[in-house]
Amino acid sequence: MNRREFLAAAALGCSIAGSPVRLIAQGTSGKADLVEARYYEKLANRKIQCKLCPRECVIDDLERGYCGVRENIGGTYYTLVYGKPCTAHIDPIEKKPLFHFLPGTSAFSLATVGCNVMCKFCQNWEISQSTPDQVKSFDLPPYDVAHVAKNRACASIAYTYSEPVIFTEYMHDSAVQGNEVGVRSVMITNGYINPQPMKDLCSVLSGVKIDLKAFTERFYRELVAGELKPVLDTLVLLRKQKMWTEIVYLVIPGQNDDRKELEAMCAWIYKELGPDTPLHFSRFHPQYRLKNLPSTPVKTLTMARQIGLDSGLHFVYTGNVPGDPGENTYCPACGEIVIQRVGFAVVSMSLHNGTCDKCGAAIAGIWS
Amino acid sequence: MERRRFIKTSATLGSALVLGLEASSFKPAMARSPVQANDDAKSRVVIAHGSDLNKTDHSLSQPHLARLLDATIEAFFQRPAPAAWRSLFSPHDVVGLKVNCLAGVNLSTHPEIVSEIIDRLLLAGVRRQNIIIFDRRNRDLIGAGFKISQERGQVQCVGNDQSGFTEQLFEHGAVASQICRILTQRCTAVINLPILKDHGIVGLSCALKNFFGVINNPNKYHMNVGDPFVADVNMLPPIRDKVRLTICDALTAQYEGGPPFMREWSWPMDSLMCATDMVAMDRIAWDIIEQKRAENGIESLEKAGRKPVYIARAADVEHRLGTDDPARIQVVRV
Numbered sequence: 001m002n003r004r005e006f007l008a009a010a011a012l013g014c015s016i017a018g019s020p021v022r023l024i025a026q027g028t029s030g031k032a033d034l035v036e037a038r039y040y041e042k043l044a045n046r047k048i049q050c051k052l053c054p055r056e057c058v059i060d061d062l063e064r065g066y067c068g069v070r071e072n073i074g075g076t077y078y079t080l081v082y083g084k085p086c087t088a089h090i091d092p093i094e095k096k097p098l099f100h101f102l103p104g105t106s107a108f109s110l111a112t113v114g115c116n117v118m119c120k121f122c123q124n125w126e127i128s129q130s131t132p133d134q135v136k137s138f139d140l141p142p143y144d145v146a147h148v149a150k151n152r153a154c155a156s157i158a159y160t161y162s163e164p165v166i167f168t169e170y171m172h173d174s175a176v177q178g179n180e181v182g183v184r185s186v187m188i189t190n191g192y193i194n195p196q197p198m199k200d201l202c203s204v205l206s207g208v209k210i211d212l213k214a215f216t217e218r219f220y221r222e223l224v225a226g227e228l229k230p231v232l233d234t235l236v237l238l239r240k241q242k243m244w245t246e247i248v249y250l251v252i253p254g255q256n257d258d259r260k261e262l263e264a265m266c267a268w269i270y271k272e273l274g275p276d277t278p279l280h281f282s283r284f285h286p287q288y289r290l291k292n293l294p295s296t297p298v299k300t301l302t303m304a305r306q307i308g309l310d311s312g313l314h315f316v317y318t319g320n321v322p323g324d325p326g327e328n329t330y331c332p333a334c335g336e337i338v339i340q341r342v343g344f345a346v347v348s349m350s351l352h353n354g355t356c357d358k359c360g361a362a363i364a365g366i367w368s
Numbered sequence: 369m370e371r372r373r374f375i376k377t378s379a380t381l382g383s384a385l386v387l388g389l390e391a392s393s394f395k396p397a398m399a400r401s402p403v404q405a406n407d408d409a410k411s412r413v414v415i416a417h418g419s420d421l422n423k424t425d426h427s428l429s430q431p432h433l434a435r436l437l438d439a440t441i442e443a444f445f446q447r448p449a450p451a452a453w454r455s456l457f458s459p460h461d462v463v464g465l466k467v468n469c470l471a472g473v474n475l476s477t478h479p480e481i482v483s484e485i486i487d488r489l490l491l492a493g494v495r496r497q498n499i500i501i502f503d504r505r506n507r508d509l510i511g512a513g514f515k516i517s518q519e520r521g522q523v524q525c526v527g528n529d530q531s532g533f534t535e536q537l538f539e540h541g542a543v544a545s546q547i548c549r550i551l552t553q554r555c556t557a558v559i560n561l562p563i564l565k566d567h568g569i570v571g572l573s574c575a576l577k578n579f580f581g582v583i584n585n586p587n588k589y590h591m592n593v594g595d596p597f598v599a600d601v602n603m604l605p606p607i608r609d610k611v612r613l614t615i616c617d618a619l620t621a622q623y624e625g626g627p628p629f630m631r632e633w634s635w636p637m638d639s640l641m642c643a644t645d646m647v648a649m650d651r652i653a654w655d656i657i658e659q660k661r662a663e664n665g666i667e668s669l670e671k672a673g674r675k676p677v678y679i680a681r682a683a684d685v686e687h688r689l690g691t692d693d694p695a696r697i698q699v700v701r702v
Binding site: 045046047057058060061062063064065066067068118120129130131133134225288289 | 471505528532546569585587590628
């Protein structure tokens with residue numbers, strides 16, 4: 001570890017393995033700290049149009065995009081969060097959750113502030129719905145991200161917690177650095193991104209987890225301030241790019257737990273993405289602006305999981321229910337448990353070289 | 369009192385009674401009341417035009433500015449300016465001055481006007497250290513000519529990026545925001561000091577829009593020409609309850625190309641506007657912008673796709689923040 005790596009690791013010491021660190025910022029970055037954004041077009045009168053996500057904000061000089069972390073300064077668009085995460089931790093990869101991606105390994109997980117949607121049930125709203133002016137960040141350029149991850153024996157870097165779409169430049173460059181030292185990168189995202197930036201990311205990422213928040217435009221419009229179709233388009237794109245992808249669906253009582261909606265979604269996944277796409281039905285707990293709703297009953301998650309299995313999907317999980325049998329990976333050929341989990345911990349694996357120990361069937365995923 | 373002779377009012381019969389009611393009904397530390405649909409009182413908006421405001425070196429003439437401010441206040445409250453200020457604020461108040469500094473020195477609330485307001489607050493008994501100039505960021509304040517200061521015993525001047533935001537989430541309608549601590553935890557009263565300009569997304573930036581500068585996430589509320597977001601932000605209790613007066617710095621105004629300063633579309637309006645009904649002020653401000661656009665051959669805000677519909681929203685039955693009905697607005701030109 002050289003001096004630079006040591007300092008970076010030391011700076012992270014207090015936040016790794018602890019709760020997210022959030023402090024009121026003591027000031028804002030000067031222009032010298034800024035990095036020009038990718039994916040935008042210059043318009044007349046110093047306006048720009050962002051091309052990063054389907055929102056495609058037209059932004060006047062001095063203003064920021066919806067995400068709050070990209071600012072038009074004099075007709076040039078800048079990212080305010082390049083190399084400036086507000087939180088970083090070492091997490092089990094199962095926490096993302098990615099169940100078919102190097103199970104039992106650690107992911108160096110980081111986030112900047114900001115998000116390009118506004119979910120009323122966001123569990124990390126204090127960073128996702130904040131701006132760089134509000135939340136203290138620290139300097140961690142891409143080179144240091146890669147080397148901290150490597151030195152902490154992390155198999156991967158996870159861009160997570162808030163919404164990595166909005167720090168795509170930082171994510172991309174960190175993934176490049178990570179690949180150079182043998183640390184892979186995974187993106188934990190809402191999938192609300194335009195095709196070109198997603199394609200560019202596919203060239204450097206090894207896995208993606210998409211939060212598919214519902215299967216109706218109504219839900220996306222009313223509870224997410226986003227759109228469903230672009231997310232589905234992203235999933236199809238990832239499939240075409242042969243990117244390892246898992247889907248999480250947070251089941252919210254009375255909002256997106258209708259049986260027909262779940263059946264339609266599972267049928268769509270089967271048809272468009274294939275039966276080997278892992279699907280996680282996660283338990284909702286009251287958060288942010290949806291504190292009036294109850295937690296998801298476990299029986300609802302069980303029902304959702306059964307719908308997924310009945311639709312022909314091979315790997316359907318229940319999430320946020322530690323100890324539930326739905327946390328395990330079962331061989332689709334013989335039905336044996338190939339990975340047994342409790343919460344985020346892998347208890348046992350009967351899987352070698354990606355095949356079931358009992359019957360030898362191939363299990364889809366990235367195992368080494 | 370001499371100045372009253374110069375007041376030209378657009379009001380007709382009964383205006384004196386209306387004026388008297390409005391002025392006498394204003395009490396210090398009184399929360400701003402929503403305008404009732406059946407309320408007969410008109411909302412008054414004063415537009416005071418000054419002359420000889422600019423000195424040969426292009427700086428502002430402080431004596432002329434002082435007279436303009438006093439004329440504005442006297443026209444609005446129908447009483448001598450010192451008495452009007454005393455009726456608004458008590459020595460126990462902590463008064464926030466919400467300026468608008470995004471566009472830099474050419475199109476921001478002038479420090480010279482703020483200085484005159486501070487002098488009058490001091491005369492009204494407000495303690496110097498209980499006056500706080502604030503806006504979104506220190507760098508915006510500095511760019512407009514203010515000096516950041518948190519010196520004890522002095523007027524405070526600080527950006528929200530330094531003083532921070534509440535942990536608490538404030539919600540109304542489509543809006544959920546954290547609000548700057550200056551407004552929620554320190555101020556007992558606020559004077560809204562916006563500017564008058566075109567806005568590239570919501571159409572108009574004047575009284576109501578200025579409070580995007582007290583929340584943590586204005587970037588989330590520029591969709592749909594700011595509707596209903598601008599109105600919803602102004603419904604948040606710390607804003608609703610504490611704003612006692614709006615004085616718009618329209619010395620320089622801009623009818624196209626905002627929010628940044630665009631010299632080719634700005635003009636020296638040499639005016640201050642004053643109201644307690646922010647909706648009414650915005651309705652009149654919109655007219656001024658439209659008139660200027662028409663004079664210069666620029667399409668209306670509606671044709672440009674950014675009619676400031678949030679003004680009507682702020683006046684609707686859900687919000688009742690004021691009136692946008694021109695028949696119920698009394699414009700007083702000084």
